[in-house]
Amino acid sequence: MARLVQKFGGTSVADVDRIKIVAQRVKREVDAGHEVIVVVSAMSGTTNQLVAWTNQTAELADPKEYDVVVASGEQVTAGLLAIALQAIGVPARSWMGWQIPLKTDEAHGKARIQNIDLAEITTATARGEVAVVAGFQGATEGRRVTTLGRGGSDTSAVALAAAFDAERCDIFTDVDGVYTTDPRIVARARKLDKITYEEMLEMASQGAKVLQTRSVEMAMNHRVRVQVLSSFVDRPGTMVVDEDEILEKQVVSGIAYSRDEAKITVAGVLDRPGVAAGIFGPLADAGINVDMIVQNVSRDGKATDMTFTVGKADITRAVKVLEANRDHVKYETILSSADVVKISVIGVGMRSHAGVAQKMFKTLADKGINIQVISTSEIKVAVLVGEEYLELALRALHSAYGLDAVEAAE
Amino acid sequence: MARLVQKFGGTSVADVDRIKIVAQRVKREVDAGHEVIVVVSAMSGTTNQLVAWTNQTAELADPKEYDVVVASGEQVTAGLLAIALQAIGVPARSWMGWQIPLKTDEAHGKARIQNIDLAEITTATARGEVAVVAGFQGATEGRRVTTLGRGGSDTSAVALAAAFDAERCDIFTDVDGVYTTDPRIVARARKLDKITYEEMLEMASQGAKVLQTRSVEMAMNHRVRVQVLSSFVDRPGTMVVDEDEILEKQVVSGIAYSRDEAKITVAGVLDRPGVAAGIFGPLADAGINVDMIVQNVSRDGKATDMTFTVGKADITRAVKVLEANRDHVKYETILSSADVVKISVIGVGMRSHAGVAQKMFKTLADKGINIQVISTSEIKVAVLVGEEYLELALRALHSAYGLDAVEAAE
Numbered sequence: 117m118a119r120l121v122q123k124f125g126g127t128s129v130a131d132v133d134r135i136k137i138v139a140q141r142v143k144r145e146v147d148a149g150h151e152v153i154v155v156v157s158a159m160s161g162t163t164n165q166l167v168a169w170t171n172q173t174a175e176l177a178d179p180k181e182y183d184v185v186v187a188s189g190e191q192v193t194a195g196l197l198a199i200a201l202q203a204i205g206v207p208a209r210s211w212m213g214w215q216i217p218l219k220t221d222e223a224h225g226k227a228r229i230q231n232i233d234l235a236e237i238t239t240a241t242a243r244g245e246v247a248v249v250a251g252f253q254g255a256t257e258g259r260r261v262t263t264l265g266r267g268g269s270d271t272s273a274v275a276l277a278a279a280f281d282a283e284r285c286d287i288f289t290d291v292d293g294v295y296t297t298d299p300r301i302v303a304r305a306r307k308l309d310k311i312t313y314e315e316m317l318e319m320a321s322q323g324a325k326v327l328q329t330r331s332v333e334m335a336m337n338h339r340v341r342v343q344v345l346s347s348f349v350d351r352p353g354t355m356v357v358d359e360d361e362i363l364e365k366q367v368v369s370g371i372a373y374s375r376d377e378a379k380i381t382v383a384g385v386l387d388r389p390g391v392a393a394g395i396f397g398p399l400a401d402a403g404i405n406v407d408m409i410v411q412n413v414s415r416d417g418k419a420t421d422m423t424f425t426v427g428k429a430d431i432t433r434a435v436k437v438l439e440a441n442r443d444h445v446k447y448e449t450i451l452s453s454a455d456v457v458k459i460s461v462i463g464v465g466m467r468s469h470a471g472v473a474q475k476m477f478k479t480l481a482d483k484g485i486n487i488q489v490i491s492t493s494e495i496k497v498a499v500l501v502g503e504e505y506l507e508l509a510l511r512a513l514h515s516a517y518g519l520d521a522v523e524a525a526e
Numbered sequence: 527m528a529r530l531v532q533k534f535g536g537t538s539v540a541d542v543d544r545i546k547i548v549a550q551r552v553k554r555e556v557d558a559g560h561e562v563i564v565v566v567s568a569m570s571g572t573t574n575q576l577v578a579w580t581n582q583t584a585e586l587a588d589p590k591e592y593d594v595v596v597a598s599g600e601q602v603t604a605g606l607l608a609i610a611l612q613a614i615g616v617p618a619r620s621w622m623g624w625q626i627p628l629k630t631d632e633a634h635g636k637a638r639i640q641n642i643d644l645a646e647i648t649t650a651t652a653r654g655e656v657a658v659v660a661g662f663q664g665a666t667e668g669r670r671v672t673t674l675g676r677g678g679s680d681t682s683a684v685a686l687a688a689a690f691d692a693e694r695c696d697i698f699t700d701v702d703g704v705y706t707t708d709p710r711i712v713a714r715a716r717k718l719d720k721i722t723y724e725e726m727l728e729m730a731s732q733g734a735k736v737l738q739t740r741s742v743e744m745a746m747n748h749r750v751r752v753q754v755l756s757s758f759v760d761r762p763g764t765m766v767v768d769e770d771e772i773l774e775k776q777v778v779s780g781i782a783y784s785r786d787e788a789k790i791t792v793a794g795v796l797d798r799p800g801v802a803a804g805i806f807g808p809l810a811d812a813g814i815n816v817d818m819i820v821q822n823v824s825r826d827g828k829a830t831d832m833t834f835t836v837g838k839a840d841i842t843r844a845v846k847v848l849e850a851n852r853d854h855v856k857y858e859t860i861l862s863s864a865d866v867v868k869i870s871v872i873g874v875g876m877r878s879h880a881g882v883a884q885k886m887f888k889t890l891a892d893k894g895i896n897i898q899v900i901s902t903s904e905i906k907v908a909v910l911v912g913e914e915y916l917e918l919a920l921r922a923l924h925s926a927y928g929l930d931a932v933e934a935a936e
Contacts, residue, residue, distance in 0.1 A: 132579055132582040132583050135583065136583070166602065169542055169602070169606055170605075170606065170609060172542040173542050173545065173546070173606050173609045173610050173613065174609045174610065174612065174613035175613075177609045178608065178609055178612050180619065181605045181606075181608045181609045181612070181619070181620055182605070182609070183605075184601060184604065184605035184608075184620050184622075185601070185602050185605035185606060185609075187601075188598040188599075188601045188602050188605075189598075191594060191595070191597075191598045191601070192576065192579070192595050192598050194594065195580070195591040195592070195593075195594035195595035195598075196579055196580065196583050196591075196595060198588065198591045198594075199580060199583045199584045199587045199588055199591045199592070199595075200583050200584065202584065202588050202591070203583065203584035203585075209590065209591070210591055210594050212594075212671075214624065214669075215669055215670075259624075259625050260625075261622075
């Protein structure tokens with residue numbers, strides 16, 4: 117007997133028929149004697165509809181009321197899954213965030229979990245009742261409804277798994293695991309049996325959409341064993357685990373990419389202390405996240421160029437912020453471009469292996485791909501290239517690092 | 527300055543554009559200095575969709591989970607209306623049943639309100655904030671979500687008006703008031719300026735769908751002045767008030783009808799004590815409501831016929847229950863018929879006027895309409911007739927009691 121948390125995303129609970137299939141999936145674990153908490157997302161499409169309504173009602177909706185509206189989607193799925201479980205003889209009840217309670221701070225729309233009181237739920241699961249929790253939502257101390265941000269159901273699931281002391285947290289999604297890279301682009305991409313938290317974190321934050329970044333962080337901090345798997349096929353997925361659990365570490369485990377990048381160059385800024393703060397301070401104040409940053413060596417000891425990336429959605433606003441601060445930060449001109457992609461090579465083995473970055477640069481150079489920006493971390497090398505090179509670069513790097521699946525080889 | 531409760535039904539909040547119009551309507555009362563609680567239903571169609579999903583998930587859904595699912599509709603409208611009010615400069619926040627809290631018993635699906643704590647809401651309305659309450663829902667002592675039954679938002683509104691000590695409870699719907707009879711059938715039907723609680727109660731329970739019966743009962747018990755009016759046109763509706771407020775009482779105020787009737791005759795039962803209990807006991811046990819009951823004089827001192835009406839949806843089940851009890855209640859045969867309608871003439875003036883029933887019988891006889899069953903109360907005479915006579919009977923009675931509008935007269 118073990119304690120399990122199983123999370124089912126939007127496509128897994130797209131309609132009543134899919135919800136019934138999920139109920140059967142959960143029943144297998146109950147029949148095996150496990151205590152189960154299930155976390156559900158809204159039926160696919162629901163959240164988009166609810167968000168659209170709030171946008172139609174007001175250009176800038178009160179986040180407190182936005183949360184009330186969008187949290188209703190998960191409530192519906194939780195009730196329906198509880199009904200579906202009962203219909204096949206599995207005792208079950210739904211739990212809204214406020215009923216648990218799952219307490220969050222007051223940052224509506226992207227609230228952070230502060231405390232989960234599992235007293236009532238553990239009593240229920242101990243007597244064999246499945247707890248069906250509405251994901252993505254919580255409540256403040258003042259009993260207002262909050263949501264955890266897009267993809268927040270993953271975070272709900274991992275947080276509940278930590279509080280429940282669960283043996284495993286299964287994240288059911290529409291892919292059957294974490295791949296070495298996007299299989300829609302690289303046919304020889306392989307599903308990974310295991311991946312470390314650190315790698316998964318880099319994969320998620322570098323653009324792989326399989327898990328929400330915050331949920332991986334939380335899994336890492338609380339050492340929650342997370343499995344990513346498909347609710348559409350019946351086979352093991354990818355386990356996200358501690359580094360100790362992986363015996364043969366790959367130098368490179370995966371290659372992520374993100375199309376959601378735009379490049380801005382502030383050209384001809386004075387090369388003197390404080391200039392970076394002058395540029396990035398106002399951007400931070402405007403809530404614009406800056407990712408990669410490169411400062412060139414000044415050409416004449418006086419002026420230099422500052423290049424950085426922001427999310428594609430922020431590019432117009434970022435340029436406006438910079439123009440509004442031109443008096444403060446003197447510069448010649450601003451260049452911006454949205455036709456770029458970021459490609460990241462990720463692997464904990466990099467720590468002990470030299471030459472990983474060099475292999476990346478050489479592989480891209482051999483294909484005639486120009487690198488626009490480079491950034492690195494302990495277990496990642498990321499480059500910005502023209503977006504027309506994405507597929508070419510991904511396939512070349514996948515081969516170069518020996519990630520190609522054998523069975524797909526010719 | 528007054529305290530008002532305004533309730534907007536499904537068609538009044540059908541989509542975002544309608545919700546914005548409602549916000550403008552509420553703003554007028556706020557601008558006039560009133561403290562306002564708004565009660566909203568789900569956007570029209572939403573509740574039906576949610577109910578359909580629960581039915582598709584299980585033939586017999588757990589009422590506790592059914593309530594979780596269907597209560598989500600009002601949550602969405604409440605959030606959206608709060609956003610719409612804020613967008614036009616009116617401070618507002620949404621309130622779910624559990625947040626108020628509006629405490630109910632545990633009769634899920636048709637819960638009864640036990641207690642409303644308005645401490646937080648009155649603090650909010652006192653500082654000029656509109657409280658947008660999700661109608662139709664409450665919560666049990668054990669923090670489970672409950673719903674008040676179909677049309678329950680009317681009950682929410684009246685209960686809140688009573689607790690709020692509101693000067694008036696406006697029920698906005700898709701008709702502009704209470705009519706002497708259905709204007710779709712009788713062109714000369716007139717809108718009533720005022721109607722007594724007792725009459726409204728009879729109208730509602732005899733088939734007029736403008737207000738939920740329970741909400742009228744509650745308004746009568748707590749002397750809440752209810753106004754029924756349209757959110758689509760801007761003119762006064764019908765006030766439902768105490769009898770004292772109506773100076774010139776009409777003998778007959780309105781004529782209601784219900785197509786939801788079916789007639790059952792248990793023929794040839796022994797005319798002896800206990801036979802009625804033998805028939806109606808098992809029906810009550812099966813949760814079948816019996817409305818009109820007639821027992822004929824026995825033909826030979828031994829056998830008699832018992833005729834009664836049940837809801838159309840219950841007719842097959844009612845006959846089965848009677849057949850199952852044939853050993854217990856001996857009878858010759860059971861006759862049932864669903865092609866009947868009930869027509870009710872209603873008015874508090876009846877108490878002091880003789881001849882109201884006689885006029886009804888004569889009017890119907892003159893048109894050649896056979897009366898199948900009769901039942902009366904202090905302020906009502908109801909008859910069951912063949913459904914093909916509905917329009918003819920309504921028009922004839924409407925004229926006979928002097929209810930025809932003058933302006934529509936030729």
